[in-house]
Amino acid sequence: MIDIQKIKNQFPILNETVNGKPLVYLDNAATSQKPISVLETLQNYYTSINANVHRGIHTLSQLATEEMELARKKVQHFIHAKNDYEIIFTKGTTEGLNLLAYSFTSQIKAGDEIIISYLEHHSNIVPWQLLCQRTGAILKVIPMDGNGILQLDFLERNLSEKTKIVSVNQISNALGVINPVEEIVRKTRAMSDAKIIIDGAQSAPHFRIDVQQMDCDFFVFSGHKMYAPMGTGILYGKEEALNSLTPFHGGGEMIATCSFSETTYAGLPFKFEAGTPNVGGNIALGAAIDFMESIGNEVFVSHEHQLLEYAQEKLSGIDGLHIYAERAPRAGAISFNLEGIGIASDVGMILDKLGIAVRTGHHCTQPIMDFYSIAGTVRASFAIYNTFEEIDILSEGLKKAKRMLS
Numbered sequence: 001m002i003d004i005q006k007i008k009n010q011f012p013i014l015n016e017t018v019n020g021k022p023l024v025y026l027d028n029a030a031t032s033q034k035p036i037s038v039l040e041t042l043q044n045y046y047t048s049i050n051a052n053v054h055r056g057i058h059t060l061s062q063l064a065t066e067e068m069e070l071a072r073k074k075v076q077h078f079i080h081a082k083n084d085y086e087i088i089f090t091k092g093t094t095e096g097l098n099l100l101a102y103s104f105t106s107q108i109k110a111g112d113e114i115i116i117s118y119l120e121h122h123s124n125i126v127p128w129q130l131l132c133q134r135t136g137a138i139l140k141v142i143p144m145d146g147n148g149i150l151q152l153d154f155l156e157r158n159l160s161e162k163t164k165i166v167s168v169n170q171i172s173n174a175l176g177v178i179n180p181v182e183e184i185v186r187k188t189r190a191m192s193d194a195k196i197i198i199d200g201a202q203s204a205p206h207f208r209i210d211v212q213q214m215d216c217d218f219f220v221f222s223g224h225k226m227y228a229p230m231g232t233g234i235l236y237g238k239e240e241a242l243n244s245l246t247p248f249h250g251g252g253e254m255i256a257t258c259s260f261s262e263t264t265y266a267g268l269p270f271k272f273e274a275g276t277p278n279v280g281g282n283i284a285l286g287a288a289i290d291f292m293e294s295i296g297n298e299v300f301v302s303h304e305h306q307l308l309e310y311a312q313e314k315l316s317g318i319d320g321l322h323i324y325a326e327r328a329p330r331a332g333a334i335s336f337n338l339e340g341i342g343i344a345s346d347v348g349m350i351l352d353k354l355g356i357a358v359r360t361g362h363h364c365t366q367p368i369m370d371f372y373s374i375a376g377t378v379r380a381s382f383a384i385y386n387t388f389e390e391i392d393i394l395s396e397g398l399k400k401a402k403r404m405l406s
């Protein structure tokens, strides 16, 4: 039996009150809260070892470098990458995807095709549109049905030698739908030489990730959604896939030699880490991984699955509440609207008055909202510290919102 209260006690912010009510934090897909161990790691870095990395022979610089490289190894093991130098520190999923779209430019020509899905976050749409504008490539989109399930027969009809990139998320942030990335990888490999990118922003906080087993070329995620500080993220790439790319940012630390006539690049991972990194944040990302591993992935999967099932049961009992994608396999989030209440943010504001934090709006996925002809949804998203009682409070809050708004 897991003691959720014991886990919850490790998060100081969860003792706060909001609008005079105990905080019920259900906006974890936007960002998770941080445990004491992560906060202390960050503070300890700035109070005891703050120095720039890979640059100094002085003791603090060496200590900071060692700690950050240790964090890189923790990430390597967390996602089961083959080598630590396949782990690139970024500031989040958005930066990882932009890095890839930019660095692919020289490999893409007019008429080449890039495939994404209907369920993507804007950060897995716009960078590819920009790449298409730069190169004349064509963006294709795997359609979805009314249940938020991707129609993968599209791949059979569209994959070809023209396909250069397939980029999809593992879990949709707007609907919580789990996409069959293994099947997408298998189909793509069978029918093209495309590079495969998985946006793991919403899966890394919940699932065990094994990039070698998944056989993707790249996997990107954000640290701040999995208990680490904001401004942290990871781009994983297979060694040969990373080596085939041109650098994104130029600057300090990413060069082997630099003169006015020619620059040669450093090896992995430094080729993609120009400038001073978020040293304290990256070290604290290592502490977040320690936190998650101290609980164990099976516990995360099981507890969060039970929370979702309970939320599904409670919320579907509310008259006039419509849950999106309820027949699809889902994890981490439940997305819904109250019938007859056009503006999701009105519901969100009433919940906020009750101390309940949810996200409302289009969740940076406007195509999904257009598909359903809605402006937005209310989304409750879960983390390991959420409880069944909090879902009861959400359910009561929604009933109140319905009474007030109808």
Ligand code: C6P
Binding pocket: 029, 030, 031, 091, 092, 093, 094, 095, 121, 123, 124, 169, 171, 172, 173, 174, 199, 201, 202, 222, 359, 363, 364
């Ligand atoms: N989704 C949400 O509330 P950044 O902002 O770079 O850490 O992550 C971008 C991103 C990319 N892909 C997916 C699937 C995501 O969910 C997100 C972030 C947050 O749903 C903020 S919009």
